[in-house]
Amino acid sequence: MDVGKLFGLDKLDGILGRIERRPLRLYEGQCLRERDRTVECESCASHCPVDAIDLDSKVEVDFEACIDCGICVRLCPAGVFESRLSEDTFLGKIQQKLDDSDAIGFSCAKQLEEYGREGSFPQVELPCLGRLTETMLVGAAAFGAKNIWLDLRGCEECDCAVGALLAKDLVVAIDRLLEAWDHQVEFSLAAAPPELAQGATEAESAPAGETEEYDRRELLTKFGREMLAGGLGLAEGRIDRVANVFDPPSDEYFTYRLPRRRELFLRLTKKIGGPEKKVILADGLPFYGLELDHHLCNFCGNCATFCPTKALELESKELTAELKFTLSRCLGCDLCLEVCRPDALKSAPRIDLGDIFAERTGSLSEQQYYKCEKCKQPFASATERELCDFCRLREEKLQDDSWS
Numbered sequence: 001m002d003v004g005k006l007f008g009l010d011k012l013d014g015i016l017g018r019i020e021r022r023p024l025r026l027y028e029g030q031c032l033r034e035r036d037r038t039v040e041c042e043s044c045a046s047h048c049p050v051d052a053i054d055l056d057s058k059v060e061v062d063f064e065a066c067i068d069c070g071i072c073v074r075l076c077p078a079g080v081f082e083s084r085l086s087e088d089t090f091l092g093k094i095q096q097k098l099d100d101s102d103a104i105g106f107s108c109a110k111q112l113e114e115y116g117r118e119g120s121f122p123q124v125e126l127p128c129l130g131r132l133t134e135t136m137l138v139g140a141a142a143f144g145a146k147n148i149w150l151d152l153r154g155c156e157e158c159d160c161a162v163g164a165l166l167a168k169d170l171v172v173a174i175d176r177l178l179e180a181w182d183h184q185v186e187f188s189l190a191a192a193p194p195e196l197a198q199g200a201t202e203a204e205s206a207p208a209g210e211t212e213e214y215d216r217r218e219l220l221t222k223f224g225r226e227m228l229a230g231g232l233g234l235a236e237g238r239i240d241r242v243a244n245v246f247d248p249p250s251d252e253y254f255t256y257r258l259p260r261r262r263e264l265f266l267r268l269t270k271k272i273g274g275p276e277k278k279v280i281l282a283d284g285l286p287f288y289g290l291e292l293d294h295h296l297c298n299f300c301g302n303c304a305t306f307c308p309t310k311a312l313e314l315e316s317k318e319l320t321a322e323l324k325f326t327l328s329r330c331l332g333c334d335l336c337l338e339v340c341r342p343d344a345l346k347s348a349p350r351i352d353l354g355d356i357f358a359e360r361t362g363s364l365s366e367q368q369y370y371k372c373e374k375c376k377q378p379f380a381s382a383t384e385r386e387l388c389d390f391c392r393l394r395e396e397k398l399q400d401d402s403w404s
């Protein structure tokens with residue numbers, strides 16, 4: 001008798017097989033709409049080229065329709081989507097290409113199939129150019145790329161043309177960021193690779209249409225050791241992720257989670273080196289500053305409770321409370337601005353690169369606590385009111401109602 005069949009293991013195997021083949025893992029509890037029902041974000045669904053994302057009840061993906069382009073992975077400001085083709089995998093490929101060259105190109109699978117590979121630019125294959133992330137571009141710079149080509153062959157006619165538009169915007173932003181970082185890289189956005197300046201290292205040309213296959217053990221050894229040596233500090237336990245495995249599922253639905261992509265991005269910026277202090281315009285960059293009007297903040301802690309990455313934290317001390325902000329952890333989802341009832345928070349137009357490089361946590365405000373006369377809950381107030389906001393509003397409402 002087949003013991004596996006008896007216990008239904010054959011069916012279980014089939015189910016696991018189907019789950020395994022899913023290109024994405026979803027952290028639904030990170031979705032901004034799920035954390036606050038008033039939020040209207042639909043970045044993922046509105047950019048999905050095959051309408052595979054449904055936001056009606058909670059974020060859901062139709063895996064039959066999904067073409068695994070990775071645009072949702074790139075765009076979601078809360079890190080809801082994690083792709084089986086992880087950031088680590090792409091960084092491994094980027095680093096491998098840059099072993100023998102200081103030029104690198106980013107192409108999609110369709111481009112490589114239709115037009116082949118270009119000799120002077122070792123190309124990293126993405127599912128779509130829309131999957132390109134700031135981590136990959138900064139990673140390429142950190143691994144020694146002097147020339148980066150964004151392959152735009154055939155993009156205008158492609159059904160996923162939105163992917164190329166997103167990639168172009170990203171390249172412009174990262175170009176500006178690297179310049180501010182005093183790190184020189186030539187970017188080219190074109191349907192052909194640029195002529196390399198004399199002296200630039202050219203790589204061996206790969207045969208047209210060659211698919212990139214990596215021996216897992218080789219990649220783990222090479223990437224893991226070199227990342228460790230390069231100061232990226234990937235612990236041995238995490239290197240397994242290069243093999244495209246997702247994090248083990250968590251029991252908690254609403255978590256505070258810094259996406260792996262951001263984690264790597266911060267480590268790679270360190271590898272480039274950074275200024276102790278350099279204030280630049282935040283516009284378009286993957287960094288977001290915050291300002292607080294401490295006259296309006298009542299220290300309700302909503303912003304810290306809702307923040308998906310713990311970029312904001314409220315620390316209660318004996319007599320005071322402090323609202324802290326770690327710029328490097330902020331993904332710019334703006335959820336804190338939405339949930340701040342007194343409108344005390346707003347985006348800061350400028351950011352300090354030094355804060356990012358040092359992953360510094362700054363204080364937005366520290367205030368004395370008062371005890372609400374009515375509910376006895378602690379609250380902060382610059383105007384020394386006797387009631388917390390909640391009780392004050394209720395009193396006002398009761399007074400209004402008594403006149404009507």
Ligand code: SF4
Pocket residue numbers: 030031032033041042043044045055059075076077078079080
């Ligand atoms: S982009 Fe992310 S946060 Fe926005 S709706 Fe989609 S899953 Fe939710």
